[in-house]
Amino acid sequence: MKTLMISLKIFLFFTILTGIIYPLLVTGIVQVIFPAKANGSLITKNNQTIGSELIGQQFDSVIYFSARPSAVSYNPLPSGGSNFGLTNTRLNVLVAERKQQFITFNQLDSLTVIPSEMLFASASGLDPHISPQAAMLQVVRIAKARNFDQNEKQQLVKLITTLTETPQLGFLGEERINVLLLNLELDHSDEKHFINK
């Protein structure tokens, strides 16, 4: 009985300490020093929240760069992957389909090597990145859809190079490009250009 009382009391005390005070303390600190990040790195455009820098979005339109395949169609509730094993026929069929689809959609030669992340679904289903190579393969299609001339097409290639994130601190992680930010920048530069024309 005495042990039970001690257990209850210390449990209550630690619940208050680690369950209430600790998260509140951390929230208080980070809301002051990293407010944007603590609140989800949201992006606003014309006073409208259009997404988070960190969370990928589905892009089906011919005028945008496509993101990776997603097992949850970029719906974050809940996040997740396909959980297909490598010997699962469904995975094999999907990979073949995605390959064909990527080639047709981007009007590529059928022998083009497609970067692997465009054929396989991500772990979270919300992966915001693709490789710069995968972005480059989509340039011709997007330039055509947006009626870009040769110069504008060059600008687009340059945009990809500028937005490519190199390994963090020079050695951590992979080279990658954020599809949402890339498409936003693409819209932005196209708009400017449109007015100039």
Place this chain on the structure above:
Amino acid sequence: MTTLDIIQIILFFALLIGLTPVLGNYMYKVFTGSKHFMMSAFGWLEKLTYKIIKVNPDEETNWKSYTFSLIMFNLVGFVFVFLIQLFQAQLPLNPANLPNVSWHSAFNTAVSFMSNTNWQGYAGETTLSYFVQMMGLTVQNFVSAATGIAVLIALIRGISRKTTDKLGNFWTDLTRSTLYVLLPLSILFAIVLTGQGVVQNFNSYETVQTIEGASQVLPMGPAASQIAIKQLGTNGGGFFNANSAHPFENPTPFSNFLEMLAILLIPAALTYTYGKMVGSTRQGWTIFTAMTILLIAGLSISLYAEYSANPVFGHLPLMEGKESRFGITNSVLWSTVTTAASNGSVNAMHDSLSPLAGLVAMLNIMLGEIIFGGVGAGLYGMVIFIILTVFIAGLMVGRSPEYLGKKIEAFEVQMAIIAILAPSFVILLFSAWASVTQAGLSSLNNAGPHGFSEILYAYSSAAGNNGSAFAGLNANTLFYNLTLGIGMLIGRFGVIIPVLAIAGNMAKKKVTPSSAGTFRTDNWLFIGLLISVILIVGGLTFFPALSLGPIIEHLIMNSGINF
């Protein structure tokens, strides 16, 4: 693999080795009650705790009351987490208006977080309110880790003391590991993680209009504070369903590197604490070396499996269930580390790993998670294997076995065998049961040997208190919630109780002074013997089951067959 990949791996191990004596020495001071720098910051909290619970921190108890306190405390935690899930709709901090959780899922989750398993049959963002996540789960993240450390410290006292029945005071050990080790590290780590982009707020879910005009609901919440302790306390239960693959939970390669390091930080440092407390840091480094060798061996096999071509996908990097920012190397390093420790968080979907990398993950868990392992749990599991090794070595040379001056007798060996058999029993028998019943088979996501692997992995993860999964298995059913929950209980307390019994029994013994004939336990020969015993015990127990799962899947995949 590129040079950068190799640099990342080397840096990871270098930092781990470098931080081990620093943190290990600090924890030595904490648990021996010596003066240390955190006392000025949190000393008043420690005193306040003892005042509230009216316990004299210096009053020590024998192993039976130590165990009894531990079980009562865990029971209270279980009941609380179970109840608040059943009534979360009526409780505050539920902006997404999530309904009450089913009783069997609530049972499973309560056992899971109390036992440091953090297996998740549910998806966080669509199941649990902020109230349950904070008041229930975050708290258990702390105290289940502290419980593991307490058991280890009691065991060390049992080994290093002589002719006493006192093992220490459970409440003191629990309080000190929470206040001086877990809490300060978590506060620091949570802040750094938010700086990388992990969310930490109490906002409602954010509905946004995507560029193409669709609507997307972004989940929010106090994630960073839970993720920090989830990594440091080898808990592993994610705030979101995709765990550390979720960009809000692990946004950058740097956050990924730190989260990986956090998994092994405390378990590795405890080997140093161990050495200090038994009076020879060499003993601690011996254990550290054996663990590192096993870890690197597993990592090498996994990397080989992931980078080699196979007839199904050729030379395509296997990016299914992996994130672009981490790539193959960081995903495989994580999968090896998280299963070596009893963490179980994931940054890639283990279900989609190549068969041999999946095998390594599973085997790491099956061996008892003694490759660094859970905080406290890994090292006390390793001591069990040390006892067994010393015993076998004693039989071979015909001397009565001794470890650190203490005679290893029938009682210790019996208890060690119980601690090894309890989780193995759960893994093999429950997997067999699930494989022949409709209730077990209907949850599978993959056919063929991979389907069997999903079941085998689930029970290994439960019994080993790991918590990672071949997540295609739909485990949120009555059958799995109950059997996995029971598996976790057996895997946790079926080891803790024998370990504390050993501690109690060893504390009573006299110390035999070492002589020329003493069998040394701090050299390469012993490391070799220890690794052999671990692999032989693990191999004999699990090879048949593994050959029906990942091994045959590997062979089948290499002949290009699908299911």
